Amino acid sequence: MNRIMTFLKKNAYVVLSLASAFIFASCEIGLGSAVDTVNPVVAIANPAVSSAVGKSITISGTCSDDTGVAYVKIVSFRNNDDPSINFTNLGNAVLWDDGNNWSVLMQYKAESKKYLVNGQEISLPDGTYVIDVRAYDKSNNVRESTIASRNFDIDNTFPIFLSSKPASLEGSSPSGYGRSVYLSGSLRDRHDVASMELRVWNSSGTEITTLLGKKTFTAFDQQAPSIEIARYFKDTASLSADEKLLYQNYLAIFGYTPDTVPSTFLSDNTADKNFYATAVFTDVAGNSSTYVYLENGLTTLFENEIKPAGSDISLKPDDWRNILTGSYTGILDADAQAKVVAALTGDTSVLPTLANYDYLAADLNSVQYGKKLILSANPNSSPTYDIGQIVYDGTFAKQGLASTWNVEIKPGKDNKGICADTLAAYIYPANSVGQKTENTPVVVYDKDHNADKLYYRNGSTKESVWGIWGATPRGAFNVILELPSEGLANGGYYVVEMTGKDIANEPIYSLSNVYGFQVASFGTAPTIASDDDKAYKLNDDVGVA
Incomplete structure (x- = not known):
């Protein structure tokens, strides 16, 4: 016995070390695999954030944990607009066999207009809702995830x-x-x-x-x-x-x-x-x-x-x-x-x-x-407009800047009057075969743009289309459309369209499908120059008439 005690005293450090190793190896406490230090993770995938859903709804997502997820709990389901609608006892989501996915079915009952969730029938009026879920793992010291939330709209009302x-x-x-x-x-x-x-x-x-x-x-x-x-x-x-x-x-x-x-x-x-x-x-x-x-x-x-x-x-x-x-x-x-x-x-x-x-x-x-x-329906019931000077027939009429055109406006077969103050005109860039190349007009004629260039001529007086004259419904009448004096490309192709309505709200249509023109060539003003011998020369980029 004395020899044993002497050995232990001389080798106490070694004995304690071996004992400690045995204990840790046997019990696996503190740092071993049997002790869980990692929280599970949960996420919501559907419905999409702020999306609108109706009738039966499936809420789904993913979850994970190193020891496995035991269940995903519906912590809360609440109406964001009405605090009195807040359900905290709806139970758990369905955990899929793979342990990494979950879902909640909210079954819509058309008869009662209520939802069935885990056996509970609840009323959910249209509105914005928020669901909170939390995952729990399988370890002995059960750990929980942080809450995952998702907001979406429930809408069960027809347009x-x-x-x-x-x-x-x-x-x-x-x-x-x-x-x-x-x-x-x-x-x-x-x-x-x-x-x-x-x-x-x-x-x-x-x-x-x-x-x-x-x-x-x-x-x-x-x-x-x-x-x-x-x-x-x-x-x-x-x-x-x-x-x-x-x-x-x-x-x-x-x-x-x-x-x-x-x-x-x-x-x-x-x-x-x-x-x-x-x-x-x-x-x-x-x-x-x-x-x-x-x-x-x-x-x-x-x-x-x-x-x-x-x-x-x-x-x-x-x-x-x-x-x-x-x-x-x-x-x-x-x-x-x-x-x-x-x-x-x-x-x-x-x-x-x-x-x-x-x-x-x-x-x-x-x-x-x-x-x-x-x-x-009758195609002849629509009112029409006709700009006879610039009908596109495969070729464009050449027009100089500031040219004026006569526009003939006629009611449809039903003879509904047309108010001139509903008229507007638009000039669009085009290609050489009469097709628009842009959907944004380069020139607009309405009460706020070029109002003085779309008018009715009463003798020598110009009557505004958007004035008192234009507010009276009329049968057939003519108005004048005037090109601007600048802003269109030299030699460029353009198409002209008009809009307007009769008193039955019927849109006005072109008598010919396409009206268009090519801007006649224009250049700088001609100049006169002289040389030292007093000889004068006329110069112009398009020729002097």
């Missing part, structure tokens, strides 16, 4: 389109059009409206949508769109791809194709062609409209059935949308707001008299109280 033209439903007189057929009015949605889908029937009720060249329309004004759905072109040789589709649509209304249209189509005896149409607007969140609303019909319905007696309340387009989404802050009471929602959704259980009003346009086959829009 509202109030049509100002067309303004009639089948069974009524059609809204008339000339060479351009369009849908115009007020459009409202919480987000952008991505597209409009068009359906068309001929006057016999046969659907002709399959004959259209273009059925889907995008990139229109988000507040006050005027969506051109068809257009007639006299000269089709240089049409763009989109113009060819609109031309095909116009001919389909009359039962023709570009290959079968007769040469007599644009004759004075071309009859008006009635047809029917419906349109479906879809927003970026995927919500599609059921109806198109006639603006005048909806206003009449509100005045007669909804507006409180003795009140002078009127609804603007934003008000209709806000009442539908529950975000209205005006003075209309709850009962009247419920009737507005009923009018917009065609709910006769709330407002039984809806069927007495022509204001809902839709496909009759799918909507009980909807009727199709009724329209009428």
Whole structure:
């Protein structure tokens, strides 16, 4: 025993070192692989930041940890606009088999208009929401990630389109059009409206949508769109791809194709062609409209059935949308707001008299109280302008700076008057074959630009197009268009276009497809020089007359 004690005293350092190594090797505490010092990581991939989503929504992302992720918890799901909507008990996300991905399904229930999340049914009105998630690992001393957050918009409300033209439903007189057929009015949605889908029937009720060249329309004004759905072109040789589709649509209304249209189509005896149409607007969140609303019909319905007696309340387009989404802050009471929602959704259980009003346009086959829009087209109903001095017929007329042209303005076949103060003219650079080379005009004639160079001549007096004379609707009349005295390139090619409308809001069209000119050569003023012998010489870069 004494020998053992002596050995331990002499070799205490070695013994302690060996003991320590044994302990650390056996217990793996402090620095070994059994002790977790790394927090898990979680990220959200979808939906995209600030995106708009509707109906059923899948929120998904990634997660990772050196010991493996045990679960991803939904810490909070809240409405950014309304603090009272904040869910903190929605449970966990679904962790995928690979352990590195997770997702949460928010299933939309159309019947209740609520969302089902992990067995809980919750109400989520349209608005901006924020989700917070956190990942937890599998280690014994459970570690958690920092919170990952994502904001996005929930939008389950369809777009509202109030049509100002067309303004009639089948069974009524059609809204008339000339060479351009369009849908115009007020459009409202919480987000952008991505597209409009068009359906068309001929006057016999046969659907002709399959004959259209273009059925889907995008990139229109988000507040006050005027969506051109068809257009007639006299000269089709240089049409763009989109113009060819609109031309095909116009001919389909009359039962023709570009290959079968007769040469007599644009004759004075071309009859008006009635047809029917419906349109479906879809927003970026995927919500599609059921109806198109006639603006005048909806206003009449509100005045007669909804507006409180003795009140002078009127609804603007934003008000209709806000009442539908529950975000209205005006003075209309709850009962009247419920009737507005009923009018917009065609709910006769709330407002039984809806069927007495022509204001809902839709496909009759799918909507009980909807009727199709009724329209009428005739290419000769459009007002026209003609600048006979510069008709492009394969060659350009040469014109000097400050030249003046007579412009003949005529109403269409329907003889709707034209207000000269709606006129404007534009000069664009062109190539030698009559095609615009730029879409920005180099010269503009309107009330703010060159106003003195587009006028009516009353004897020796110039009447301003944008003055008292121009405000009166007229039949056929002439105006003078004057070239500027500078600013156009010597020898350059240019085309001239005009815009304007008649009192039915029908656009004015050129009688000839292209008007253009070439600037006549001009140079410096001629000079006279003398030599020492008093001989005089005439010099000019284009010759002296």
